[in-house]
Amino acid sequence: MTMRPNDSGAAMADQQAADDVDRRQFLKVLGVTGVGTAALTGCSTDRVAKLVPYMVQDENQVPGIPTVYASTCTECATGCGVHVITREGRAIKLEGNPEHPVNAGTLCSRGQAGLQALYNPDRIGAPLAKNAAGGFDEITWEDAIARLAARLGQAGNRVAAINGYGPSTFSQLLEGMVGQLGGTTVSWQPFAREAESRANQRTFGRDALPAYDFGAARYIVSFGADFLETWGPTMEQSRGFAASHGFNDGTMARHVYVGPRMNLTGANADEWLDVAAGSEVYVALLLARAAAAAKGSPLAGDLARWTAAEVSARTGIDAARLTRIANEFAAATPSIAVAGGIAAQHRGAIDLCHAVNLANVAAGNLGQTVNFGLGSTPTAGYGAVQGLFARMERGEVAVAIVHEANPLYAMPKSGNFQA
Ligand code: SF4
Known part of the structure; x- marks a missing residue:
């Protein structure tokens, strides 16, 4: 509680009451999450919607005991190995994987801050579809998948993909799928060396x-x-x-x-x-x-x-x-x-x-x-993306899938990429 010296006694009492409520809510949340899992949004208790205990306890989740998963940092193309420390199903800390050959247990500040991307309130949490007014409407995953499948069915081989950070399992899956359809995939990063x-x-x-x-x-x-x-x-x-x-x-x-x-x-x-x-x-x-x-x-x-x-x-x-x-x-x-x-x-x-x-x-x-031989394969670069944009302008691409790249933001205006 923070009070200024000239605050009135009534104001202090009100503040004390508010603090008590917050403390009670906090203890209540702690009590429930101790025996189950919490459907919380972010770290705030303001937006608690529902608290659902496990009907069948996940064997990897022991209340009070952290569970650590090995994963890969995707904040940049280096791909450092990370240990994701979770408590009751929520990631709470990232550490470097000491057995990973690239970073050997270290993480840069950007990698450490990777949790911010996970819990950022502006993170898109559901598929969005553009409406007639140019805005976006939230749609269900079933609807999104059905729309994409229909578009791909109509497009034939006029499909293209832009892959950003890679190679990842998903980027390889995307490239394979587009290749099966007869389309082309361009790997592109703004600083492609x-x-x-x-x-x-x-x-x-x-x-x-x-x-x-x-x-x-x-x-x-x-x-x-x-x-x-x-x-x-x-x-x-x-x-x-x-x-x-x-x-x-x-x-x-x-x-x-x-x-x-x-x-x-x-x-x-x-x-x-x-x-x-x-x-x-x-x-x-x-x-x-x-x-x-x-x-x-x-x-x-x-x-x-x-x-x-x-x-x-x-x-x-x-x-x-x-x-x-x-x-x-x-x-x-x-x-x-x-x-x-x-x-x-x-x-x-x-x-x-x-x-x-x-x-x-x-x-x-x-x-x-x-x-040589131990380094990385360079991505296609600016010229390849420009070639793809030229094909899009000629109407040769009916569906363009953009994965972990942001050409609208990162390309210069001369790139002529428009949403
Ligand atoms: S820890 Fe840093 S250097 Fe490593 S992948 Fe993440 S952002 Fe890149």
Whole structure:
């Protein structure tokens, strides 16, 4: 109870009565849930509708004893393993699964907050159908399934699906179903790392994303890739970074961040090169040149023009500082250079990622800290979704199913996607 000093005695009595009622309601709820389960909405007792004890006790639910289920976090595409702690049928806490190879028991703050999505009062709790006025009406599941089945029956093979976060069991089921109907499925995420996969196609001839071993690297240079917070499997990378950047046997890896914007990864760097957006590529070429010269790589001749003086003139960073960083990168074995995030979202992004690939090749990092075959398959990207939208405009798609993607919100206006 919170009262101000000048509140009247009557007001205090009213408040006391209200508190007593709340306390009684609270104890009543506790008493009933102790022997059964509660049909509560959210955490508030205001909207209690019904309290129904089990007629047949679920063997996995013991009142007062938490039941823990292993599951997967879907807050981002990393897919960390989680333990969902439940009490009386309700999830109450998420923890990292210590036996999961990606996160090994850790969870980021976004994963920890996953329960907020489960209990968010704005979460849609039933199928909705658009009405003539442009609003939505709640319909039953039976009605929704019947409507969808009828539409699919009429559409024939003119069916398409957009899959967001994946791969999941449901996304595979959806893709299989649409494929059986003769339709097409596009996997799409707003930050699909397209520039990286295109650059890998140019450098290595493979449209794939490698796995990066930050734990083994002795020198880390990130070009805009926020690998501790938003880029790649952040929990796995954070553990690797903590291992290599921690003080072990008298040494620790050094971390340089290159980019105009400070983020969590930049804030954890030993050194920050705040170059202008779009000029990161010159620093990457300097690293590649230094590594090629140090390791006797045949790339050295092609990269000869990217001297510290040339890169300094283009970036505004002191040439002596650039030379020191390039030489440190070239001398460290193994090192790692990564590009992504905001630095891979402009018209020079593929060139930057290609230059970073050259730096890794020249430094001998392939198979050491950069491992193809262990990474992920890139999603189709913006171009594929645009192709699908063009087909929809031509009337070639009668039913479009969107699963865990939000193109109306995330696509630029030029994407021309309309509900
Ligand atoms: S990185 Fe965070 S948000 Fe992404 S899957 Fe793991 S815990 Fe969830």
